[in-house]
Structure formats: structure tokens, C-alpha cells
Amino acid sequence: MTEKKEYDVLVLGGGISGSESALNLAKQGFKVILVEKDLSLGGKMIHLSKVFPTLDCSACITTPKVSETARHPNIDIYTFSEVRDIEKLNSGDFQVTLVQKPRYVTEDCTGCQLCEDKCPVVVNDQYQWDLVGRKAIYVPFSIANPRIAAIDIENCSLCGACEKVCPANSIDFSQVEMQTPIVVKTVIIAIGFNLFDPTLIPRYGFGKYKNVVTSMQMERQLVPTRPFNNVLRPKDGKMPDNIAYVLCAGSRDETVGNPICSQVCCMYSTKQAQLLMGALPMADVTVYYLHIRAFGKGFCEFYQQAKGMGVEFIKGKIGLITEKENGNLLLRYEDIESGNIKEAEHDLVVL
Numbered sequence: 001m002t003e004k005k006e007y008d009v010l011v012l013g014g015g016i017s018g019s020e021s022a023l024n025l026a027k028q029g030f031k032v033i034l035v036e037k038d039l040s041l042g043g044k045m046i047h048l049s050k051v052f053p054t055l056d057c058s059a060c061i062t063t064p065k066v067s068e069t070a071r072h073p074n075i076d077i078y079t080f081s082e083v084r085d086i087e088k089l090n091s092g093d094f095q096v097t098l099v100q101k102p103r104y105v106t107e108d109c110t111g112c113q114l115c116e117d118k119c120p121v122v123v124n125d126q127y128q129w130d131l132v133g134r135k136a137i138y139v140p141f142s143i144a145n146p147r148i149a150a151i152d153i154e155n156c157s158l159c160g161a162c163e164k165v166c167p168a169n170s171i172d173f174s175q176v177e178m179q180t181p182i183v184v185k186t187v188i189i190a191i192g193f194n195l196f197d198p199t200l201i202p203r204y205g206f207g208k209y210k211n212v213v214t215s216m217q218m219e220r221q222l223v224p225t226r227p228f229n230n231v232l233r234p235k236d237g238k239m240p241d242n243i244a245y246v247l248c249a250g251s252r253d254e255t256v257g258n259p260i261c262s263q264v265c266c267m268y269s270t271k272q273a274q275l276l277m278g279a280l281p282m283a284d285v286t287v288y289y290l291h292i293r294a295f296g297k298g299f300c301e302f303y304q305q306a307k308g309m310g311v312e313f314i315k316g317k318i319g320l321i322t323e324k325e326n327g328n329l330l331l332r333y334e335d336i337e338s339g340n341i342k343e344a345e346h347d348l349v350v351l
């Protein structure tokens, strides 16, 4: 344990909500500690393409906010860190144990990525939602903050190749978990959300059929920067021309223990459908929905705009998705308007 530190506020989570909270408080003169469990700040928003309903570039909103947070003198940032215990003291303050996990790379790292070229180990890249691979030593993603590499020690073969090539001499296998006691007056919890695991609904075929993807996988493909800059089917690299969206996948569904509405999937699907119309002008996009919940300012107009662009909206409940030999997907669904059971073929399905 190192020396105890004191702060006015502990913010848990360095996504857009945590960054905004930390920054607003710091600007008012409060001393803030921001704790993010991931390797970089930015949460989900730093990985999105554009944002509904304005279609502003998501990274262009997130990265200046994150940099301002990282630079502010009243904010101390701990990434790759978590809080282990919180205990309320008689004074009303909170005694907190902060745990910093080892990156095995020191802060001298310049983010040059020479180590990545030499590392022989390839595993799925969690920041690209497993669509591509990354090395066992890796800079999380191009606009990561901090832009410091980390070694995924569970997959590292300890070959030492990164150590030999690193010009900053920043590989450090001797790093261990660090615990720091802190005392704070207030705690803000801004830990965001996780994506629903679609394998919990096996009839959608996610994990079995490669051309059934998640919304974040599509979001990454729609970002106009590397590694994609292109929308392609994962199974064969074909450019899709008949894409289906399945809404409420894992939401409003008691059978998977999640009865509530996500409040975002209607709108981000409508957004992605519009972006696809631009990225793949020849493609048809069909959205299968139960209700369209366009409840915010400008949302209904945004939905009408998508319809005007030619996106087809079908009020229908998907019962089963199966794959054909050519990789296309057959969607069996209840057409709610007519009450009939129907089938439709698409070459890519986004849950």
C-alpha cells in the first residue's frame, strides 16, 4: 500500500458520462479522481461512427472531451484500475481501496507500435468486437487515451521479442498489482452498460452464423478509419446488398431476464440504416421492429428521414434465423400487420 490520498470526488467510469462529470466538477475547483477499468478513456462512444440524430462524428465529440479531462490539473486519472472496497467513515467520507492492474509497459511508451509488428501472438481484438485480430502486446486503438501499449499477459508467450525492439525501453515484466488507499467525500458511479450477449437467444444464430453481427460490430465497420473503412460480410468478405436489422434483440424480453427497453436500439438502427444507404448506395436495408420508440427531440423526424431514404420498416417479430449454403440468412417472422408467418432472405443480419 502507498500513502493515502484525499479527493473531493471519485468518479467511477471514464466513458462520456464519467468524463463530463469529472470535467464539470474540476472546472468548479473540486479535486477529482477518475477511475476507469479499461486501458483507455472514452467508453463506448469513442468507438461509434456518427451519432443520432445529428449525424455528428462521434470521435470528434469524444476525443476533445477526453483530452481535456486528461489534461485538467484538478483531475487524477487511473486507467486499467478498479475500486476494491468502499467503506463509509464516521466523518461521512468514504475510505476506498484503489487497485491498479499491471500493463507490463511503463508510461515511457510512445505508442509507436513497433512491438506489435514483432509479437508472434494473435488473438481477437476486443476493441473491434472480435472482427479482426490484435497482438498480445497492443496499443488498444488508434485514438486511445492514454496511448500506451499493454501486454495481455494471459496470451503472452514470454518470447521477449517486444523487449528487444522497444526503442523506449518500456517493457517491464516485473510490474505487479498496486493498491492505493484514498479518501473521498463523494462517489459518482458512471460505469455505463454492456452489450447484451446474443448467444443467450440461440434462435438468432449469433456465434453460429458469421453473417449475423452485433450493432457494435456494424458501428465499427461504419467508422471511416482503419481497420475497416468498408462494410463487408464477415463470412466471405462480400459486400452485402440486402441487410436486415432485428430490433429489441435481448430487450423487452422476460425470457432472457431483461424486460426493459434499451432506449437506444431503435434510434441507432435507424442511424446505421441511413449511414448504410450512403456507404452502400445499391443496398436494401430492412428494419424488423415491434414498436419504434423515437421519443427524443428530432428523433421522429430522423425516423421519417430514414423512410424517405428508402429504408423499409416491417412491424414483425423474428422467430428463427437459419443460414443458407451461400451464407445468406433466412428470417422467419410474424408479420404483425397481416398476422401471417413469413420468410425473407437477407445477406447480412444486424442484431
Ligand SMILES: Cc1cc2nc3c(=O)[nH]c(=O)nc-3n(C[C@H](O)[C@H](O)[C@H](O)COP(=O)(O)OP(=O)(O)OC[C@H]3O[C@@H](n4cnc5c(N)ncnc54)[C@H](O)[C@@H]3O)c2cc1C
Pocket: 012, 013, 014, 015, 016, 017, 018, 035, 036, 037, 038, 041, 042, 043, 044, 045, 048, 050, 051, 052, 053, 081, 082, 083, 190, 191, 192, 193, 194, 215, 216, 219, 264, 268, 271
Ligand atoms: C451500437 C450503439 C450505437 C449507439 N449510437 C448512439 C448514437 O448514435 N447517439 C447517441 O446519443 N448514443 C448512441 N449510443 C449510446 C451511447 O453509446 C451511450 O449513451 C454512451 O456510450 C453512454 O456513455 P457512458 O459513459 O454512460 O457509458 P459507457 O460508454 O458504457 O462507459 C462506461 C465506462 O465505465 C467503465 N467501467 C465499467 N465498469 C467499471 C468499474 N467497475 N470501474 C471503473 N470503470 C468502469 C467502462 O469500461 C467504460 O469505459 C449507441 C450505443 C450503441 C450500443
Ligand code: SF4
Pocket: 118, 119, 120, 121, 136, 137, 151, 152, 155, 156, 157, 158, 159, 160, 161, 162, 163
Ligand atoms: S513477450 Fe509476449 S507480448 Fe512480447 S512479443 Fe513475445 S508474445 Fe508478444
Ligand code: SF4
Pocket: 105, 108, 109, 110, 111, 112, 113, 114, 115, 116, 139, 148, 149, 165, 166, 167, 168, 169, 170, 171
Ligand atoms: S511498448 Fe515500446 S515498441 Fe511498443 S508501442 Fe510502446 S514504445 Fe513502441
